Amino acid sequence: MTLSEQERERYRRHLIIPELGVAGQEKLKAASALVVGAGGLGSPALYYLAGAGVGRLGVLDLDVVxxxxxxxxxxxxxxxxxxAKTMSAAAKLLALNPEIDVVEHRVCFAPENAAELIAGYDVVVDAxxxxxxxxxxNDACVLGGKTLVEAGILxxxxxxxxxxxxxxxxxxxxxxxxxxxGVAPGGAEAGVFGPVPGVIGAVQAAEAIKVLVGFGRPLFDRLLTFDAAELTFTEVAVVRDAACPVCGERPTITGLEGWVAS
Ligand SMILES: [Zn+2]
Known part of the structure; x- marks a missing residue:
């Protein structure tokens, strides 16, 4: 996928980064990403992915603003x-970058449609x-062999x-x-400090771009934690668990048919 003159100008600050360059930018143009959730994490993740010129962006959300x-x-x-959040998201993203395609998925992400939805994209962002x-x-991406950029905030x-x-x-x-x-509170009960999803959603966009282009060291086998009150970033190494119910040696979750939250 070659870049037009307009696109070369738009992405000029990316093109001069050796790890990206014209080849990397062309890869992004040919690539696709599905962002599940157009809320706190999805907002910055989608904005930066659209700005970066990811050719086809899927926005999945059933909620209204x-x-x-x-x-x-x-x-x-x-x-x-x-x-609908998908509608305002698509309008903002296309206003930022009319060179890309935005696909609205105004559906509930469910066991019945999960595999088909993620199969249509190169990388998936959990928002x-x-x-x-x-x-x-997680289970759909493990079973489908798809790269998932995972994140959570509280x-x-x-x-x-x-x-x-x-x-x-x-x-x-x-x-x-x-x-x-009820054991683990969500954002609706515990609250969300506004800039936190901004930071983490931008991390997710960076990760997705790195995976799509193929440079740097993604957060594979690494769990990053950000604390805005203390202003610390910490990282712990994580390893695959042989007893993992979905990616372990004897998985109990082998398909999404009849999948129940557990
Ligand atoms: Zn696992």
Whole structure:
């Protein structure tokens, strides 16, 4: 996929980075990414992926924009309240970069459609806000051999790791069991400090671009933790667990048919 003169100008600051260059930018133009969730993490992740010229961007979200979203979801504006998030996201992303294609998936990410949805993209970004969807995404990407850029946020903290499905430690290798509802609070109960998803969503965009172009050292087998109150970034090495229920030696999750959150 060759770049037009317009595109060469648009991506000029990328083109002069040796790790990206014209070849890398052309790879991005030919590439696709699915961002599951167009909220706090999805806003910065999608913005930077669109700005970077990822040729086809999938935006998956079933929600409508609410007033209480806006302190941390800069993809949506006050005027968008009540409208579908995929719609305001697509409008903003195409306004930023009309050179790319944006595909709206206004659906619930579910066991019935998960495999087909992720199969249509080169890389998947987890920007969901609930554990059931997070574990489903992990399992679908491991089973589908897809790279997943995983992240989560709560109050002042955020985590991120990148998973080469079936090759590097997956989310269940690190957190085997899904927390029972009500035991682990979500953003709606515990709150979210607005800039946290901004930082972590930008990390996710960087990871997705690195994976698509093929440079640098992605967060494979590494769990990054960010604490905005202390302003620390810490990293721990994680390893594949032979007893992992989805990527271990004797997996109990071998398909998504009849998948239940656990
Ligand atoms: Zn695993």
């Amino acid at each position: 609410e007033l209480s979203n806006l302190h941390r979801q800069p993809l949506h504006s006050t005027a968008d309240i009540g409208g 969901v806000d609930n554990f059931a969807a997070r574990y489903l995404l 109050r002042f903290t955020g985590i991120a790791m990148t998973i080469a499905g079936g090759e590097t430690a997956c989310y269940r290798c690190v957190f085997p069991q899904m927390p029972i509802d």
